[in-house]
Amino acid sequence: MKINIIGAGSMGIVLSYFLHKKNEVVLTVRSGEKKYYEGGLVLWDNGKEEKFVVKISEGIEDSDLTIIAVKSYDLQGVYASYNLKGNVILIQNGLTHISTERDGVLKIYAVTTWASKRLSKGVAELTGKGYFRLGSRSGEIDLRFLRESGIEAEWVNDIELELYRKAAINAVINPITSLFGVKNGQLPRVKELWSIASATINELEELFSKMGYRLEVEKNVLETCKVTADNDSSMLQDIRQGKRTEIDSITGELISLGMKNGVDMKTNVFLYDSIKFLQSHQSSKNNNF
Secondary structure (H helix, E strand, O other): OEEEEEOOOHHHHHHHHHHOOOOEEEEEOOOOOHHHOOOOEEEEEOOEEEEEOOEEEOOOOOOOEEEEOOOHHHHHHHHHHOOOOEEEEEOOOOOHHHHOOOOOEEEEEEEEOOEEEEEEOOEEEEEEOOOEEEEOOOOOOOOHHHHOOOOOEEEOOOHHHHHHHHHHHHHHHHHHHHHHOOOHHHOOOOHHHHHHHHHHHHHHHHHHHHOOOOOOHHHHHHHHHHHOOOOOOHHHHHHHOOOOOOHHHHHHHHHHHHHHOOOOOHHHHHHHHHHHHHHHHHHHHHHOO
Protein backbone atom coordinates (compact mmCIF):
# COMPACT_ATOMS: atom_id res chain seq x y z
CA MET A 1 0.00 0.00 0.00
CA LYS A 2 1.31 3.46 -0.87
CA ILE A 3 0.74 6.10 1.81
CA ASN A 4 1.43 9.84 1.82
CA ILE A 5 2.10 11.26 5.28
CA ILE A 6 1.96 15.05 5.39
CA GLY A 7 3.86 16.57 8.30
CA ALA A 8 7.28 15.73 9.71
CA GLY A 9 6.45 16.52 13.32
CA SER A 10 6.58 13.91 16.05
CA MET A 11 3.38 12.09 15.03
CA GLY A 12 4.36 12.13 11.36
CA ILE A 13 7.66 10.45 12.24
CA VAL A 14 5.96 7.92 14.53
CA LEU A 15 3.48 6.94 11.82
CA SER A 16 6.22 6.84 9.17
CA TYR A 17 8.23 4.45 11.32
CA PHE A 18 5.44 1.97 11.95
CA LEU A 19 3.85 2.12 8.51
CA HIS A 20 7.05 1.89 6.47
CA LYS A 21 7.55 -1.69 7.69
CA LYS A 22 4.72 -3.03 5.54
CA ASN A 23 3.93 -0.15 3.17
CA GLU A 24 5.52 2.33 0.77
CA VAL A 25 5.61 5.61 2.69
CA VAL A 26 6.21 9.08 1.29
CA LEU A 27 6.76 11.74 3.98
CA THR A 28 5.84 15.25 2.82
CA VAL A 29 7.83 18.06 4.44
CA ARG A 30 7.75 21.85 4.20
CA SER A 31 9.15 23.52 1.09
CA GLY A 32 12.90 23.98 1.41
CA GLU A 33 13.30 21.45 4.24
CA LYS A 34 13.78 18.22 2.26
CA LYS A 35 17.55 18.27 2.87
CA TYR A 36 17.06 17.92 6.63
CA TYR A 37 15.30 14.57 6.34
CA GLU A 38 16.88 12.75 3.39
CA GLY A 39 19.69 11.38 5.55
CA GLY A 40 17.18 9.29 7.50
CA LEU A 41 14.78 9.58 10.40
CA VAL A 42 15.04 8.48 14.02
CA LEU A 43 12.40 7.28 16.45
CA TRP A 44 13.22 6.64 20.09
CA ASP A 45 10.97 3.95 21.52
CA ASN A 46 11.41 2.56 25.06
CA GLY A 47 14.96 3.89 25.18
CA LYS A 48 15.91 2.23 21.88
CA GLU A 49 17.04 4.26 18.88
CA GLU A 50 15.35 3.16 15.65
CA LYS A 51 16.89 4.61 12.49
CA PHE A 52 14.93 4.29 9.26
CA VAL A 53 14.54 5.75 5.79
CA VAL A 54 11.43 6.68 3.81
CA LYS A 55 11.02 8.72 0.65
CA ILE A 56 11.01 12.45 1.41
CA SER A 57 9.03 14.83 -0.78
CA GLU A 58 7.92 18.46 -0.80
CA GLY A 59 4.72 17.45 -2.61
CA ILE A 60 2.35 14.51 -2.58
CA GLU A 61 2.27 11.56 -4.94
CA ASP A 62 -0.54 9.39 -6.25
CA SER A 63 -1.28 7.00 -3.41
CA ASP A 64 -3.86 4.72 -1.84
CA LEU A 65 -4.18 6.90 1.25
CA THR A 66 -3.02 10.22 2.67
CA ILE A 67 -2.50 10.92 6.37
CA ILE A 68 -2.38 14.56 7.45
CA ALA A 69 -0.35 14.80 10.66
CA VAL A 70 0.07 18.57 11.00
CA LYS A 71 -1.15 20.91 13.74
CA SER A 72 -4.80 21.92 13.52
CA TYR A 73 -3.93 25.52 12.54
CA ASP A 74 -1.88 24.26 9.56
CA LEU A 75 -4.69 22.15 8.10
CA GLN A 76 -6.18 24.86 5.90
CA GLY A 77 -2.74 25.48 4.42
CA VAL A 78 -2.38 21.80 3.57
CA TYR A 79 -5.79 21.81 1.88
CA ALA A 80 -4.76 24.86 -0.15
CA SER A 81 -1.30 23.57 -1.09
CA TYR A 82 -1.93 19.99 -2.19
CA ASN A 83 -4.29 18.28 -4.59
CA LEU A 84 -5.85 15.97 -2.04
CA LYS A 85 -8.25 13.27 -3.15
CA GLY A 86 -9.59 9.91 -2.05
CA ASN A 87 -9.15 8.59 1.48
CA VAL A 88 -7.57 11.16 3.80
CA ILE A 89 -6.97 10.49 7.50
CA LEU A 90 -6.98 13.60 9.71
CA ILE A 91 -5.12 13.26 12.99
CA GLN A 92 -5.44 16.68 14.64
CA ASN A 93 -6.25 17.80 18.15
CA GLY A 94 -9.42 19.75 18.77
CA LEU A 95 -12.49 20.20 16.60
CA THR A 96 -11.58 22.60 13.78
CA HIS A 97 -11.03 19.80 11.26
CA ILE A 98 -14.65 18.68 11.53
CA SER A 99 -15.73 21.67 9.44
CA THR A 100 -12.82 21.59 6.97
CA GLU A 101 -14.11 20.23 3.67
CA ARG A 102 -12.79 19.58 0.17
CA ASP A 103 -14.47 18.08 -2.89
CA GLY A 104 -13.20 14.62 -3.76
CA VAL A 105 -11.85 13.92 -0.27
CA LEU A 106 -13.24 11.16 1.95
CA LYS A 107 -12.42 12.41 5.45
CA ILE A 108 -11.50 9.81 8.06
CA TYR A 109 -10.90 11.08 11.57
CA ALA A 110 -8.28 9.51 13.82
CA VAL A 111 -8.49 9.96 17.58
CA THR A 112 -5.57 8.60 19.57
CA THR A 113 -3.91 8.69 22.94
CA TRP A 114 -0.55 7.73 21.47
CA ALA A 115 1.89 10.36 22.74
CA SER A 116 5.11 11.60 21.19
CA LYS A 117 7.47 14.54 21.21
CA ARG A 118 9.79 16.06 18.64
CA LEU A 119 13.44 16.11 19.70
CA SER A 120 14.84 17.77 16.57
CA LYS A 121 14.22 17.78 12.83
CA GLY A 122 13.65 14.15 11.81
CA VAL A 123 13.98 12.86 15.37
CA ALA A 124 11.06 12.01 17.66
CA GLU A 125 10.31 9.99 20.76
CA LEU A 126 7.27 7.77 21.29
CA THR A 127 6.34 8.49 24.91
CA GLY A 128 3.21 6.38 25.24
CA LYS A 129 0.73 4.13 23.48
CA GLY A 130 -3.00 4.11 24.04
CA TYR A 131 -6.00 3.65 21.81
CA PHE A 132 -6.06 4.48 18.09
CA ARG A 133 -9.64 4.95 16.88
CA LEU A 134 -10.84 5.89 13.42
CA GLY A 135 -14.21 6.71 11.93
CA SER A 136 -15.96 8.59 9.16
CA ARG A 137 -19.35 9.93 8.19
CA SER A 138 -18.84 8.56 4.67
CA GLY A 139 -18.00 4.87 5.00
CA GLU A 140 -15.55 2.42 6.52
CA ILE A 141 -12.04 1.51 5.39
CA ASP A 142 -10.00 -1.65 6.01
CA LEU A 143 -7.61 -1.05 8.92
CA ARG A 144 -5.34 -4.03 8.31
CA PHE A 145 -2.61 -1.72 7.01
CA LEU A 146 -2.39 -0.21 10.50
CA ARG A 147 -2.75 -3.43 12.48
CA GLU A 148 -0.17 -5.28 10.38
CA SER A 149 2.25 -2.41 11.05
CA GLY A 150 1.93 -2.65 14.83
CA ILE A 151 -0.79 -0.04 15.39
CA GLU A 152 -3.79 -1.65 17.10
CA ALA A 153 -6.43 0.48 15.43
CA GLU A 154 -10.19 0.11 15.80
CA TRP A 155 -13.10 1.46 13.78
CA VAL A 156 -15.83 3.31 15.67
CA ASN A 157 -19.26 4.19 14.33
CA ASP A 158 -19.78 7.40 16.33
CA ILE A 159 -16.53 9.20 15.65
CA GLU A 160 -17.93 12.59 16.68
CA LEU A 161 -18.37 11.27 20.22
CA GLU A 162 -14.69 10.27 20.21
CA LEU A 163 -13.64 13.66 18.86
CA TYR A 164 -15.63 15.47 21.54
CA ARG A 165 -14.28 13.20 24.29
CA LYS A 166 -10.66 13.75 23.23
CA ALA A 167 -11.22 17.51 22.91
CA ALA A 168 -12.70 17.60 26.41
CA ILE A 169 -9.73 15.68 27.86
CA ASN A 170 -7.31 18.04 26.11
CA ALA A 171 -9.27 21.10 27.23
CA VAL A 172 -8.69 20.09 30.85
CA ILE A 173 -5.14 18.74 30.80
CA ASN A 174 -3.37 20.87 28.21
CA PRO A 175 -4.06 24.45 29.35
CA ILE A 176 -3.71 23.77 33.08
CA THR A 177 -0.42 21.88 32.75
CA SER A 178 0.82 24.61 30.41
CA LEU A 179 -0.10 27.47 32.73
CA PHE A 180 1.60 25.90 35.74
CA GLY A 181 4.43 24.09 33.94
CA VAL A 182 3.67 20.64 35.37
CA LYS A 183 3.56 17.13 34.02
CA ASN A 184 0.20 15.49 33.38
CA GLY A 185 0.39 13.31 36.48
CA GLN A 186 0.52 16.36 38.77
CA LEU A 187 -2.94 17.53 37.81
CA PRO A 188 -4.99 15.16 40.01
CA ARG A 189 -2.34 15.08 42.76
CA VAL A 190 -2.24 18.80 43.53
CA LYS A 191 -5.36 20.08 45.28
CA GLU A 192 -5.26 23.57 43.79
CA LEU A 193 -4.75 22.29 40.24
CA TRP A 194 -7.52 19.72 40.57
CA SER A 195 -9.88 22.43 41.80
CA ILE A 196 -9.40 24.29 38.50
CA ALA A 197 -9.70 21.02 36.59
CA SER A 198 -12.97 20.16 38.36
CA ALA A 199 -14.52 23.52 37.47
CA THR A 200 -13.46 23.02 33.85
CA ILE A 201 -14.88 19.50 33.81
CA ASN A 202 -18.22 20.62 35.26
CA GLU A 203 -18.68 23.14 32.48
CA LEU A 204 -17.79 20.57 29.82
CA GLU A 205 -20.11 17.95 31.31
CA GLU A 206 -22.99 20.46 31.24
CA LEU A 207 -22.19 21.38 27.64
CA PHE A 208 -22.07 17.83 26.33
CA SER A 209 -25.13 16.82 28.31
CA LYS A 210 -27.07 19.56 26.53
CA MET A 211 -25.69 18.28 23.22
CA GLY A 212 -26.91 14.76 24.02
CA TYR A 213 -23.56 13.17 24.89
CA ARG A 214 -22.46 11.42 28.08
CA LEU A 215 -18.69 11.59 27.94
CA GLU A 216 -17.59 10.89 31.56
CA VAL A 217 -15.03 13.67 31.25
CA GLU A 218 -13.66 13.37 34.79
CA LYS A 219 -13.11 9.61 34.49
CA ASN A 220 -11.32 10.02 31.17
CA VAL A 221 -9.16 12.89 32.42
CA LEU A 222 -8.06 10.84 35.44
CA GLU A 223 -7.26 7.82 33.27
CA THR A 224 -5.27 9.94 30.83
CA CYS A 225 -3.33 11.62 33.62
CA LYS A 226 -2.47 8.20 35.02
CA VAL A 227 -1.18 6.64 31.78
CA THR A 228 0.67 9.83 30.73
CA ALA A 229 1.78 10.85 34.23
CA ASP A 230 5.40 11.54 33.27
CA ASN A 231 4.57 13.34 30.03
CA ASP A 232 4.56 17.04 29.24
CA SER A 233 1.36 17.88 27.39
CA SER A 234 1.75 18.90 23.74
CA MET A 235 0.58 22.40 24.62
CA LEU A 236 3.21 22.76 27.34
CA GLN A 237 5.86 21.62 24.85
CA ASP A 238 4.66 24.26 22.38
CA ILE A 239 4.68 27.01 25.03
CA ARG A 240 8.21 26.13 26.11
CA GLN A 241 9.40 26.20 22.50
CA GLY A 242 7.70 29.53 21.82
CA LYS A 243 5.37 27.94 19.28
CA ARG A 244 1.73 28.55 18.53
CA THR A 245 -0.58 26.25 20.49
CA GLU A 246 -3.79 24.51 19.45
CA ILE A 247 -5.86 26.34 22.08
CA ASP A 248 -8.19 27.79 19.42
CA SER A 249 -9.05 24.37 17.99
CA ILE A 250 -9.54 22.85 21.44
CA THR A 251 -10.83 25.31 24.04
CA GLY A 252 -11.82 27.99 21.56
CA GLU A 253 -14.14 25.61 19.70
CA LEU A 254 -15.63 24.34 22.96
CA ILE A 255 -16.33 27.88 24.17
CA SER A 256 -18.15 28.53 20.88
CA LEU A 257 -20.26 25.41 21.44
CA GLY A 258 -20.97 26.63 24.96
CA MET A 259 -22.26 29.96 23.64
CA LYS A 260 -24.52 28.18 21.14
CA ASN A 261 -25.92 25.91 23.85
CA GLY A 262 -26.32 28.52 26.60
CA VAL A 263 -23.62 27.14 28.90
CA ASP A 264 -21.51 29.48 31.04
CA MET A 265 -17.90 28.48 30.25
CA LYS A 266 -16.14 31.00 32.51
CA THR A 267 -13.37 28.63 33.64
CA ASN A 268 -12.68 27.54 30.07
CA VAL A 269 -12.65 31.20 29.00
CA PHE A 270 -10.13 31.97 31.76
CA LEU A 271 -7.90 29.12 30.57
CA TYR A 272 -8.27 30.19 26.94
CA ASP A 273 -7.36 33.82 27.66
CA SER A 274 -4.45 32.79 29.88
CA ILE A 275 -2.93 30.51 27.24
CA LYS A 276 -3.36 33.14 24.53
CA PHE A 277 -1.47 35.63 26.72
CA LEU A 278 1.22 33.10 27.66
CA GLN A 279 1.61 32.06 24.03
CA SER A 280 2.14 35.62 22.81
CA HIS A 281 4.43 36.41 25.76
CA GLN A 282 6.65 33.35 25.14
CA SER A 283 6.79 34.08 21.41
CA SER A 284 7.85 37.66 22.10
CA LYS A 285 10.60 36.52 24.47
CA ASN A 286 11.94 34.04 21.90
CA ASN A 287 11.89 36.68 19.16
CA ASN A 288 14.10 38.91 21.26
CA PHE A 289 17.10 36.58 21.03
